[in-house]
Amino acid sequence: MRQPALSSSERRVLCLGGLAVVCLAAVPWFSSSYATTAMRDALILGIFALSYDLLWGRGMVLTLGHAVFFGVGAYGVAIATTQLQWSWLQGLILGMGAAMVIAGAVGYFLLYAGVRLHFFAVITMAILLITRQLATSWQSVTGGDVGILGIPGIHLSLLGWDADLSDERSSYLLALAALVLSTVLAWRLVRTRYGLVLAAIGMNEFRAKHCGFDTSWHLVLVFVISAGLAAFSGALYAGTAGVVAPDLFSILMSTEVILWVAVGGRGTLVGPLIAAIFFTRVQQEVSSYSTDLWPLMLGVLFLVCVLTLPQGIVGLFHRMRSSKGEAPVTKDAVAGAGGEP
Template sequence: MKHRGRLVALAAGTCVLSIYPAFADEYHLTVLRDALLFGLFAVSLDFFWGSTGILSFGHATFFGLGGYVMTLVTMTSGLPAPSVLGLFAAVGAPAALAAIVGYFLLFGGVRGSFFTIVTLALSVIAQQLVISWSSVTGGDTGLLGVPPLALGGYEISGAMATYIVVAVTLIVVLLALRALEQSRWGKILIAIGDNEVRAAALGHNAPARLTLTFVISAAVAGFAGGLYVAIAGVVAPDLIGLLLSTEVIVWVAIGGRGTLLGPVVGAVLVQRAQQEISSMNPSLWPLILGCTFVIIVFVAPDGVMSIAERSRMLLRRRSA
């Protein structure tokens, strides 16, 4: 019943995304597009955190790395199909980094808060490296003039075209990751998260499965980062820093960890609220975000996606 409800929610969300351009102007279409891109990034974290129960506190490292790699490839002259090569590189570089980190940490038995602390340090190191290597990364100011996305010889620019690309990409990724979670692979991951020793006793190679899940998560984050800089036209150290790593955790927690669709809802809600509140009083936003996070933890610890399900169960009990 829970899985069917999530499929219904995904179908409803797809319908909303389909009809939204008919009612929104260019500005609001751009705002939602950027929020959906960050939602794709949040989905990548939820795929690893929600499936395994292990929190990666430096996930912006993969998002920002994908963005910088995409920028460097597309700004290199003489390459055939630079956008396609850039997206492949934006996926491959974070995946390779996650494979190295996962090999030393996950195969080394690092779990729980220790894994979280190490990945947090990874994000800090990555941001300092980007700022220091100014000859390549542009330092504090980043790199401007990133070429727009071009696929099949056609340049994809403008609010409507980029919105369609982002929305379709997000839906495809959500369906693919959901299918993977519902497969035998996902069930084994849940078993590993519940009791890794027991899963290993049943013959499952827990470190290998955790590492591969971490690699897939990093690859999706890198793809989101590459797509973001191609549409925004700029890449900066903020995309790889600790602040974004913290924000994505908040998006996942508010939306609902382990739901895949919830982090998208959380990212859209938080981004929209941030713009509205910051336009009135910029200093008020961090306070409101912190209070909202605390309230969500107490009222709906499983995120806003669980509120509808709890309400439905309560109505059933009352009707019974």
């Protein structure tokens, strides 16, 4: 986890990020109860987008079933708190552990077998459909189509310290703190030597393998880390929303997280966070008028992003900055550099 020295651009991003966190922390004191709750859910889904950006943005592993891990984390907390009478923290450990075990098993059998690209995506989508069917059919545990209701709010008790985080203001601040912590840990991870190896695998796995790296092991590892982070966001969602349902395992949710990462900019970490928060709020407002309108808008946005923003909004911003900073290439400049005009 050794970190290189901070660059000037990274310092600017950290300063802007700190200012954004301060502004977000003030939301509960200046917004309505509905706006605070909606923004809290958007922050939690931002962690979900961050987990997928680690997998697809860095390792270039495309999956259509990432919602499996979000749902497993949510159901882990729901089952632990309502049926086993465990605490939220114990449910968090259960959900994250189950998600990481599933990711480790799937990743080992598929990635070590050489399954990549659209083959991996299709198989993970099949796993998502199987998981949704299991959540619907296993009524004695999952509640069936209705789901699990009455999940208690988040209450932390650790080493003699008790904190009730079930009210909307406390749960919002918890979601914000979890988002900041997850972002910092992910950022520090991608700046390490492991992050560089992962980026090299994403750019050209064949070359990285012939440089001596066990590419399958690195991809399985990032798959497990990504699954754990997605389950963490699902556990937060269950503890704050108070209800879980099989819709958490929907293809629509897996498609939405792809859109967030694609629009925000793959591999940028910050871009998918911004896109997830923005689109979640837009979805909440649009769905208040029509529940059928949002999937249509989602498909249109995805097509527009693929056709016009292949590098996402952050990539477009970087291109604009680089184009402004580059001097025009003239014949005199080329001749002065020793080349032919």
